[in-house]
Amino acid sequence: MAIVITNGEYYIYLNEKGKHRKTKNVVQALQYNTVREAINYMYKAPAKTDGFYVYDTFENHVLWKRLSRQEKIELQEQKNGIANVKRRSDGRIRRKKYSKTARTLVYEKYNGRCQLCGRQILLSEMSLDHVKPLSMGGVDDVSNLACTCMPCNRFKANIAPELFENRINDIFMYQTEKNTKHKLKWKIAHRLLLSCIK
Structure with a gap:
């Protein structure tokens, strides 16, 4: 693993005087021993590293990045959603029990088709799926429910829709x-x- 700090164009490196500077040459980039070491430098020099992130040049992926204001807000909202979920004594999420009328409304909204595999199912076979999982801040409300068959709902589990697709x-x-x-x-x-x- 080669841990560097970059913004995708420039890399942080040490010049001859031992000063941290920017270069476009990845070969000159300063390699950090650990992700924590790179993050610590970014915290010490926030102005110099604004827009930069910690990157692994071998695996070609971002190891850490400073969140933007909007990303922080979204993360907090997601945490708040999870924090407000009611749990049972065993720690599992407590789900609402939906009436036959509510279940019928969801079934009719999707014309009795599983929204994951497309198969036509009977109302008695329908399983209610939370489109945005409760564990990811989704609300336990009819507006967040979809009609699915039991095998698909079990397979999807608590995966976000785009990741499931x-x-x-x-x-x-x-x-x-x-x-x-x-x-x-x-x-x-x-x-x-x-x-x-x-």
């Missing part, structure tokens, strides 16, 4: 590629499918 797409693409006997057909289909889901 990405996971399903990844699984589908991998399994299809693995089971395709004609590699040229798969290459063509793969490109077409990618253009449809992105």
Whole structure:
């Protein structure tokens, strides 16, 4: 792991006089021993590192970044949503019991189709899914419910909708590629499918 501080264009490095400066040359970038060491420098020099983040050049991903004001607000709102969720004595989230009328309204809103797999289901087979999971700050209200079949709801669990869709797409693409006997057909289909889901 090569831990550096960058803004995507410039890197922090030490010049001949031992002063922290900026360079475009990743080879000159100062490599920190730990993420904590890099973060500590960013806290000591907030003006110099404004817009910068701690980055792993081997794995090519961000290890830490300073949150913007808007990101801090969103994070606090999410924490508040989770903090306001009622829990049972065993720590699990306490969910509302919805009346038959409320369940019927959700069922009719989605024309009796599972909103994850698209299968037509009976009202008696319907499982209510929180679109934004309660564990992620979603509200336990009819406005946050979707009609799903039990297997799909269990598979989705408490994953955010966009992450669930990405996971399903990844699984589908991998399994299809693995089971395709004609590699040229798969290459063509793969490109077409990618253009449809992105």
